[in-house]
Amino acid sequence: MLNIQVTRTTAPKQKPQDETKLGFGKIFTDHMFLMDYTAGEGWHDPRIVPYGPLPMDPATTVFHYAQEIFEGMKAYRTADGSVQLFRPDCNASRMQDSADRLCIPKIPVEDFVQAVEAIVDIDRDWVPHTDGASLYIRPFVFATDVGLGVHASRHYLFVIICSPSGAYYAEGLDPVRIYVEDEYIRAAPGLTGFTKCGGNYAASIKAGELAEEKGFSQVLWLDGVEKKYVEEVGSMNIMFKIDGKIYTAACTGTVLPGVTRRSIIELLHDWGYEVVEGKLAIADVMKAADEGKLEEVFGTGTAAVVSPVKELDWEGKVALIGGGKIGPLTQKLYDTLTGIQWGKLPDTKGWTVKVEPRY
The missing domain is CATH 3.30.470.10 (Aminotransferase class 4, branched-chain amino acid transferase, N-terminal domain)
Incomplete structure (x- = not known):
């Protein structure tokens, strides 16, 4: 104490x-x-x-x-x-x-x-x-x-x-456009990608500014070795709902283990969804979009809680998601998590801590 x-x-x-x-x-x-x-x-x-x-x-x-x-x-x-x-x-x-x-x-x-x-x-x-x-x-x-x-x-x-x-x-939960970055990298095995240190964010500014100049809200980072597997978005983790399953990068050293990410995965498991934590190639994401199987994409993080994505741009290809509208699962996750955080929904998980007046 x-x-x-x-x-x-x-x-x-x-x-x-x-x-x-x-x-x-x-x-x-x-x-x-x-x-x-x-x-x-x-x-x-x-x-x-x-x-x-x-x-x-x-x-x-x-x-x-x-x-x-x-x-x-x-x-x-x-x-x-x-x-x-x-x-x-x-x-x-x-x-x-x-x-x-x-x-x-x-x-x-x-x-x-x-x-x-x-x-x-x-x-x-x-x-x-x-x-x-x-x-x-x-x-x-x-x-x-x-x-x-x-x-x-x-x-x-x-x-x-x-x-x-x-x-x-x-002004409401507005889906964003994401630019897939395949020149610069955010992290590589053995470095500090899993930590929350200022250097990680400093190194991401260049790509973020270039994306903003092109009209995008965030950068989707690919892995630092092969530059083919999705990792995370700007200051958020990212998840993809493809043909009913949820896919997200594993926290194996290059991805920040987000508290919101962890909470979202627990909720998804409670609701019966299969969550696949592992390698997901950006090419497979774009293919799923072409085949009509990319149902929802959303970022997760402390600031936004859940951030719906309406568009992914990679190598001149564009994946449009959900007709530009927030998906039903994304909305449910946002409503549930914010409901628990602000005390509007019962906390059955024991996640909230009341700050008692002591000083």
């Missing part, structure tokens, strides 16, 4: 008046959580302090060698005014996996969850009341040694910041 010291702000910010215009990641709450790591001492000095700049030396190693990991999760306000989290233990476990790969000391799952609950409790008034809006939570860890030289740092800082964010689909 962490002994978290709390220093409340003496200058609270003005909260947004119009929650329909929150956007994403633009506004931040009054406080942040901090905890230090020192080699030989471990994690220490957990504290919540007023949100503000972090003083850092220009030679801080994270700037030069990118030893950094992060998570993304949300807090939701239910109809009775209480606040709850969705599977925070899964985010904690995934951060441990990321930490192991990046040679960063692991944060115990129970400490991670306690820290998240604490900062959300302190800033619970920032959790939006508007339907579809939520409090986005960004935990991250980075190396804080000062000096140049490629080796694991001996000091780290664990930070959690929070941002009230609007509904991802402000």
Whole structure:
């Protein structure tokens, strides 16, 4: 159990008046959580302090060698005014996996969850009341040694910041167009594709911008070896409903093991669907579309929850999906998962965690 010291702000910010215009990641709450790591001492000095700049030396190693990991999760306000989290233990476990790969000391799952609950409790008034809006939570860890030289740092800082964010689909669940990227790659076996580290996202920006210039919303990445098997989309996992079965890439080192992905698969199993986790060639996806067997395609992730896809473009070929409309299974998954997250549907899976007022 962490002994978290709390220093409340003496200058609270003005909260947004119009929650329909929150956007994403633009506004931040009054406080942040901090905890230090020192080699030989471990994690220490957990504290919540007023949100503000972090003083850092220009030679801080994270700037030069990118030893950094992060998570993304949300807090939701239910109809009775209480606040709850969705599977925070899964985010904690995934951060441990990321930490192991990046040679960063692991944060115990129970400490991670306690820290998240604490900062959300302190800033619970920032959790939006508007339907579809939520409090986005960004935990991250980075190396804080000062000096140049490629080796694991001996000091780290664990930070959690929070941002009230609007509904991802402000005007309804609108299917998107996806560009299949076959020149650049996102990940390869043995690298960091399964982790949530900033370098993965930095490397994806080039292809994403090129896709946007062509009018597409996201990039579908292929495998880094043969450039033929589908892996994931931008910041989401992706699933394909082909002839009644659900196909998605396996999390075997190059694909991020999404918490939403994991939850969707559990729901699909409950509903009797066969879910195939493995290699799926983009050529077979396009062939299925030609044969009328590609019934639905959707991305899964924390921000969007479920994102329907209406078009795939690969090597000049176009696959149109569902007449450009959201499919019935995609809609059911979205309604069910968001219903559980916002407390509108009963949580029979034990996925939600109520944030009790303690501070």
